[in-house]
Amino acid sequence: MTDKLLDVRDLAVSFRTDRGWIPAVDSVNFTLGEGDALGIVGESGSGKSVTALSLLRLHAERNTRIEGQVLWRGRDVLKLSRGQLQQLRGSEIAMVFQDPIHTLNPVLNIADQIGESLRIHQGMTGAAARRRAIELLDTVRIPDAARRVNDYPHQLSGGQRQRVMIAIAIACQPKLLIADEPTTALDVTVQAQIMELLRQLRADLGMSVILISHDLGLVSEFADRVMVMYAGQPIEMAPVDALFDLPLHPYSDGLISAIPDLDSDLDRLPTIAGSIPEPTRRPAGCRFAPRCPHQKADCRNTVLPMLEAGGGRAVRCTLHVTDKRAVA
Amino acid sequence: MTDATHGVGAATPGPARVSTNSPMRLALRRLMRHRSFRVGLVMLLLIVLLAWAAPWITNGTPNATSVRVRFTPPSLDYPFGTDNFGRDLWTRVVYGARVSLWIGFTVALLSAFFGGIIGVCAAWFRRLDSLLMRIMDALMAFPAILLAIGVSAVLGPQLSSVIIALTSAYIPRCARMVRASALVIREQDYVEAARISGASSLRIILRHILPNCLAPLLVTLTFVFAYAILAEATLSFLGIGTPPPHASWGNIVAQGRDFAVEAWWIMLFPGLAISISALSINLMGDGLRDVLDPRLKIEG
Amino acid sequence: MIKLILTRLAQAVPVMLIVAILTFVLMKLLPGDPAVLLAGEGADLDKVDALRRELGLDRPLLIQLGSWLADLARFDLGRSLFLNQPVAEAIVERLPVTLSLAMVAFVMTIPIGIIMGMVAAYWRDSWVDTAVMSLALVGVSVPNFWLAILAIILFSVTLGWLPSAGYVPIDEGLWLWLRSLIMPAAVLALFQIGYLARMTRSEMLEVMDQDYVRTARAKGVSELRTVAKHAFRNALVSVLTVSGYIFSLLVGGSVVIEQIFALPGIGRLLVQAIMARDIPVVQGTMLFLGFMFVAINVLVDIFYTVVDPRVRYD
Numbered sequence A: 001m002t003d004k005l006l007d008v009r010d011l012a013v014s015f016r017t018d019r020g021w022i023p024a025v026d027s028v029n030f031t032l033g034e035g036d037a038l039g040i041v042g043e044s045g046s047g048k049s050v051t052a053l054s055l056l057r058l059h060a061e062r063n064t065r066i067e068g069q070v071l072w073r074g075r076d077v078l079k080l081s082r083g084q085l086q087q088l089r090g091s092e093i094a095m096v097f098q099d100p101i102h103t104l105n106p107v108l109n110i111a112d113q114i115g116e117s118l119r120i121h122q123g124m125t126g127a128a129a130r131r132r133a134i135e136l137l138d139t140v141r142i143p144d145a146a147r148r149v150n151d152y153p154h155q156l157s158g159g160q161r162q163r164v165m166i167a168i169a170i171a172c173q174p175k176l177l178i179a180d181e182p183t184t185a186l187d188v189t190v191q192a193q194i195m196e197l198l199r200q201l202r203a204d205l206g207m208s209v210i211l212i213s214h215d216l217g218l219v220s221e222f223a224d225r226v227m228v229m230y231a232g233q234p235i236e237m238a239p240v241d242a243l244f245d246l247p248l249h250p251y252s253d254g255l256i257s258a259i260p261d262l263d264s265d266l267d268r269l270p271t272i273a274g275s276i277p278e279p280t281r282r283p284a285g286c287r288f289a290p291r292c293p294h295q296k297a298d299c300r301n302t303v304l305p306m307l308e309a310g311g312g313r314a315v316r317c318t319l320h321v322t323d324k325r326a327v328a
Numbered sequence B: 001m002t003d004a005t006h007g008v009g010a011a012t013p014g015p016a017r018v019s020t021n022s023p024m025r026l027a028l029r030r031l032m033r034h035r036s037f038r039v040g041l042v043m044l045l046l047i048v049l050l051a052w053a054a055p056w057i058t059n060g061t062p063n064a065t066s067v068r069v070r071f072t073p074p075s076l077d078y079p080f081g082t083d084n085f086g087r088d089l090w091t092r093v094v095y096g097a098r099v100s101l102w103i104g105f106t107v108a109l110l111s112a113f114f115g116g117i118i119g120v121c122a123a124w125f126r127r128l129d130s131l132l133m134r135i136m137d138a139l140m141a142f143p144a145i146l147l148a149i150g151v152s153a154v155l156g157p158q159l160s161s162v163i164i165a166l167t168s169a170y171i172p173r174c175a176r177m178v179r180a181s182a183l184v185i186r187e188q189d190y191v192e193a194a195r196i197s198g199a200s201s202l203r204i205i206l207r208h209i210l211p212n213c214l215a216p217l218l219v220t221l222t223f224v225f226a227y228a229i230l231a232e233a234t235l236s237f238l239g240i241g242t243p244p245p246h247a248s249w250g251n252i253v254a255q256g257r258d259f260a261v262e263a264w265w266i267m268l269f270p271g272l273a274i275s276i277s278a279l280s281i282n283l284m285g286d287g288l289r290d291v292l293d294p295r296l297k298i299e300g
Numbered sequence C: 001m002i003k004l005i006l007t008r009l010a011q012a013v014p015v016m017l018i019v020a021i022l023t024f025v026l027m028k029l030l031p032g033d034p035a036v037l038l039a040g041e042g043a044d045l046d047k048v049d050a051l052r053r054e055l056g057l058d059r060p061l062l063i064q065l066g067s068w069l070a071d072l073a074r075f076d077l078g079r080s081l082f083l084n085q086p087v088a089e090a091i092v093e094r095l096p097v098t099l100s101l102a103m104v105a106f107v108m109t110i111p112i113g114i115i116m117g118m119v120a121a122y123w124r125d126s127w128v129d130t131a132v133m134s135l136a137l138v139g140v141s142v143p144n145f146w147l148a149i150l151a152i153i154l155f156s157v158t159l160g161w162l163p164s165a166g167y168v169p170i171d172e173g174l175w176l177w178l179r180s181l182i183m184p185a186a187v188l189a190l191f192q193i194g195y196l197a198r199m200t201r202s203e204m205l206e207v208m209d210q211d212y213v214r215t216a217r218a219k220g221v222s223e224l225r226t227v228a229k230h231a232f233r234n235a236l237v238s239v240l241t242v243s244g245y246i247f248s249l250l251v252g253g254s255v256v257i258e259q260i261f262a263l264p265g266i267g268r269l270l271v272q273a274i275m276a277r278d279i280p281v282v283q284g285t286m287l288f289l290g291f292m293f294v295a296i297n298v299l300v301d302i303f304y305t306v307v308d309p310r311v312r313y314d
Helices: A048-055 A082-088 A110-122 A126-139 A158-170 A188-205 A216-222 A240-245 A250-257 B023-033 B035-052 B089-124 B126-141 B144-155 B159-186 B189-196 B201-238 B249-257 B264-292 C002-028 C034-039 C045-055 C061-073 C087-122 C127-139 C144-158 C174-208 C211-218 C223-260 C266-276 C279-307 C309-313
Strands: A004-017 A020-033 A037-041 A064-072 A093-096 A176-180 A208-213 A225-230 A233-239 A307-310 A313-315
Touching: A004 A048, A020 A048, A020 A208, A020 A233, A037 A048, A037 A216, A048 A064, A048 A176, A048 A208, A093 A158, A110 A126, A110 A158, A126 A158, A158 A188, A176 A188, A188 A208, A188 A216, A208 A216, A216 A225, A216 A240, A225 A240, A225 A250, A233 A240, A233 A250, A240 A250, B023 B035, B023 B264, B035 B089, B035 B264, B089 B126, B089 B159, B089 B201, B089 B249, B089 B264, B126 B159, B126 C002, B126 C279, B144 B159, B144 B201, B144 C002, B144 C223, B144 C266, B144 C279, B159 B201, B189 B201, B201 B249, B201 B264, B201 C144, B201 C223, B249 B264, B249 C144, B264 C127, B264 C144, C002 C061, C002 C279, C087 C127, C087 C174, C087 C223, C087 C266, C087 C279, C127 C174, C144 C174, C144 C223, C174 C223, C211 C223, C223 C266, C223 C279, C266 C279
Parallel strands: A037 A208, A037 A225, A093 A176, A176 A208
Antiparallel strands: A004 A020, A004 A064, A225 A233, A233 A313, A307 A313
8 A cells, every 4th residue: 555654564573692593573564654643562572662673673783683574655674775774764764762861872962962863864054953953942842942952961850851852853853753662761740741742743743653662551542553562473453442442352451451440449450460471482372372361272372363353453362353364 | 550561460470480500500601602712711721731741741841951052943853942041942931831820820819819808898898998999099000010010129039029019910900890899789789688687797798799799800810810921921021020040931032032133933932922821811801701791891 | 070170189199198108118128228239339337327327217217208208299209329310300301201102102002992992893793893803802912022022123123114222302303203112102002002992892882782872873873973973972981081091001011111122211210220229219210100190090080070971060
């Protein structure tokens, strides 16, 4: 399809370690249209950040293998030359990372760090880039921008640093913003402000956004569609409302019931027994089977594709799907 | 909004990770897989083997002179040639290995031992810290080789004074390194726990602090070993190290210096021996550092 | 920031005092009685006693230490036993040689060492890395006195390109000065180049794993610029800290190198004084060098506060 901004096909990522190549992520398929907001949800170790980073090939190249296709407006990102990739990064696709303490360069000032992408991608001169940097700081609502622009990261609070990160990301008005756990390292009140900012920027700039989080609640308030990942694979893909109405995968079900509900008076939250298997110890069939309350005899051995579930939904489980048709 | 991850799988612990390997064995396995460590180890073992077998693979008399064969170039009879006194250089270089390796190793061990004690004391007994560290700073102000020259000058040219001189030069470096690691460890929760439960200082130091300083100390020790071999050679070269007629690589080079043009072999082989030994130990040090403590910075 | 500089200066004072006391104690342990040495062999006891009184060697040790420290405060390091000149004068006379040698070696070390380290880090695990790092490893493993002799044989004796010994003051011509120093400085620098290259590489590798380097890549910054600007600026802080240390090591190493290339510097003065048991000179030289090293450390610390914004504003 041509109206797709991003089309990820059979993405698989593995890392080289002491013990050889270890698969981190596989069978990732999804598409993203212009202006879409997709949430990717999963526990740590589910492969959501690995997926996000491979969209821009940000893993250390010498010990990472990425297979499949990442089609950005029809061009495969994985096949781009270094120069083409650098043109894409920061200008068309930008990224915001988790921990704003370490993601900003401690020895460069804010003006330099924001201005850099402007100088690279838009050929701005130093003075122009600086003026634009101040505007951007205003946009992400950092007070007294003209003065703060000379600051170094350590002079800012955690929330302010994340605002600066966002300013860097939106500097060149990207078509797609990938936000990898953008609020995880922040205080709860600051979290809400940052999410509000992202929501507004998305509306103002008409960007597509991929929001990656372990927090299904957070994602549900932001995204239109959610992709749930488990042990290196997507296991369910659904519009947010549909997912909450009826999660088709027992794992998604577990995630949703684990969100605290202010109206309920349960003493403790229901939890899913067990933990996510290590990459080298993943079951052959359904990776969730060992923890699944609905486990059937052949679950552990049958390798399932994502199954069509109607209403734009897909799931890697047969529990609620009668017509077993793989997603095209 | 609460963190969903904490909900998931928090109730029961996951399948226990079966670990058949202690950290030590794991480190050892990774070491043996480390290419430069392996190369260094093999080279050093070879040198040690030669030094050990000296009486059988040489003529056994490093100081025996023979006027008839002065300045013999390397040949089948004299693989490394002979010097101005007609002494067999192969024999002298192999016996020199004993002196150089022994001094280097002793210096490394003693520096690590005393440096370790001083470093731990400075980190644990905070009142001693500034005094001990100011003294170490004062000693550190001098480059090791200079301090060794000074101490060696005071003590006169003997084997023992070379060892004392070099040890006193490297103690501050080990002490600083151990203090830095010990300061980090003393803030760990398990040390706090031990202190609250009434363990004595000595017990905490022996059970918690020291074992955790061992890895960086071992890496430092290895590099000190290499530096000490170079430094001993330098002192001996200047004439304030291992005194003649003891064969030491440094003093053989010094002696060959006067004949460097006509009888190049006198100075060439001991110099190569120094280089190869230092190289092999540095290679091992690199391996140890990569495996045990990649962030460690060593100051020569 | 000014407060920080003052604190560092204040901290240096006790270190210098300890250096002074250490030097004094060390020299008191030196075998040989300066009075006997000075009086010459076979001199009668009265003359030795008189000399001893004159030199103040008959007084209690603490008094001697006190008066020595008092002299120090007036930059008086005593008189050489053999050179027939004050120690301070002997040192000042020879200082330009040692400083020239160390400076030339320093100017070689810093760029070459840093570039080698960066090149190795940039092409990490490739043959370039292996080649550059092998070279660096050889640098820290080959004894410089031996290399010096080999260099003399090659460049002076065989090729006749460079003088094998001697120093030409800079006012006799920049080129002649440089020519007299180029070989000794290169030999002296080799160890430090290897050391700096190894240290720069590991520092760069550590920095290149940091999140902010990934941020730079995500911005579309080119790989070269990522390494040269984002990573290197951070690595530079620790590289600069060692550069002061490297200068100290170069001065320390010049003791040996001056000896081989017959350069009349402080190192040669020290070795000759040790051989002759010229205690005031040994003492004075060690002390002077010690003070110089402390001063270098203070300068580095101050410089450090200027280059690292995190320290600058705290």
